[in-house]
Amino acid sequence: MGDKRAGWGLLSTARINERLIPCLNRSGRNELIAVASRSQDAANRYAAEHGISKAYGSYDEMLADPAIDVVYISLPNGLHTEWSLRCAEAGKHVLCEKPLALSVEEVDRLREASGRCGVTIQEATMMRFHSQTSYVRDLIAQGAIGEVRMGRGLFTFTLERPGDIRLDPAMGGGSVWDLGSYCVSFARTVLQAEPVEVRAVEVAGPTGIDLSFSGHLRFPGGTFFHFFSSFASFTQVDADFLGTVGYLHLDLPWVNRENQPATVRLVSEAGVKEASTFGDGLGNRRTESRVFADVNAYQDEVESMAATVLDGADPVVTLEDSRANVAAITALYRSARGGRPVKL
Numbered sequence: 001m002g003d004k005r006a007g008w009g010l011l012s013t014a015r016i017n018e019r020l021i022p023c024l025n026r027s028g029r030n031e032l033i034a035v036a037s038r039s040q041d042a043a044n045r046y047a048a049e050h051g052i053s054k055a056y057g058s059y060d061e062m063l064a065d066p067a068i069d070v071v072y073i074s075l076p077n078g079l080h081t082e083w084s085l086r087c088a089e090a091g092k093h094v095l096c097e098k099p100l101a102l103s104v105e106e107v108d109r110l111r112e113a114s115g116r117c118g119v120t121i122q123e124a125t126m127m128r129f130h131s132q133t134s135y136v137r138d139l140i141a142q143g144a145i146g147e148v149r150m151g152r153g154l155f156t157f158t159l160e161r162p163g164d165i166r167l168d169p170a171m172g173g174g175s176v177w178d179l180g181s182y183c184v185s186f187a188r189t190v191l192q193a194e195p196v197e198v199r200a201v202e203v204a205g206p207t208g209i210d211l212s213f214s215g216h217l218r219f220p221g222g223t224f225f226h227f228f229s230s231f232a233s234f235t236q237v238d239a240d241f242l243g244t245v246g247y248l249h250l251d252l253p254w255v256n257r258e259n260q261p262a263t264v265r266l267v268s269e270a271g272v273k274e275a276s277t278f279g280d281g282l283g284n285r286r287t288e289s290r291v292f293a294d295v296n297a298y299q300d301e302v303e304s305m306a307a308t309v310l311d312g313a314d315p316v317v318t319l320e321d322s323r324a325n326v327a328a329i330t331a332l333y334r335s336a337r338g339g340r341p342v343k344l
Helices: 017-026 040-050 059-063 077-089 104-117 131-141 175-191 297-311 319-338
Strands: 006-011 030-036 054-056 070-073 093-097 121-124 148-158 197-204 210-219 223-230 232-243 246-250 262-269 285-292
Touching (some): 006 017, 006 059, 017 030, 017 297, 040 054, 077 093, 077 121, 093 297, 104 121, 104 319, 121 319, 131 175, 131 232, 131 285, 148 175, 175 223, 175 232, 175 319, 197 319
Parallel strands (some): 006 070, 093 121
Antiparallel strands (some): 148 232, 197 210, 232 246, 262 285
């Protein structure tokens, strides 16, 4: 495609934009052209603050700009489907913050629009673009820890801002849509499988959203994955996978922080396997670590989107993939609110 660059527009002035703006500005294949807000004054202030050349006082105005090839949607969860559809109808490719949608029916509508309008609609689940994710997937596929018996994920912090949109059930609020969705997506990706049954319990907050959520997913072959997401806990982010011959620990599985390396630690047997009495083998093991330093998954995300738009490369997160993640999450909610396991 020569020196062509993908022109980007930001749909909203949400804080998460600040993760992408530097990446777009230093990219050789992307160009940040415009930002849209619900008022012209807000758009003007944001554009001036971030050095963006065009500012639009409505979303529709920006969608009419022929210079925009890709729209990054960072609106509240409950608006993702509506504006992804409107972008597609305007002939714009879409990178939409997770969750892409709140039901499988919404994903089906997006898939139909994507095909009919000839545009890519991709979910911006940042950690899926991180090289650490593919590394863990490959380790598990190669049998580095044997048959996986259990996985565990934590993603928690304390949300203390009254009126935060993540507390609004009408806008797709809740700890699972905001935090637990990463855990579910990561498990499905690295295990390369879909859950066959889920169980869950939740603690609801004053607005009715899940303030804390404990989810349990059963995968084929006797593999279990448990996660805990919360807006009411000490901040913690990590993940583990336990297999028949080894163990993996990730200290930053679904958080990308520049200048903070992420580490994958692999613990496996060393030498001859000992008898299976409790405690045997605890001293007969080796540990290897892989450090991912200076990796910016947001940069990888925008470069991958450029490759899809400009070169026709396959998206990293397909609509089928997003649909399966939404199916798992909605099943978890049904389990928590119905007090029973739910099969997929």
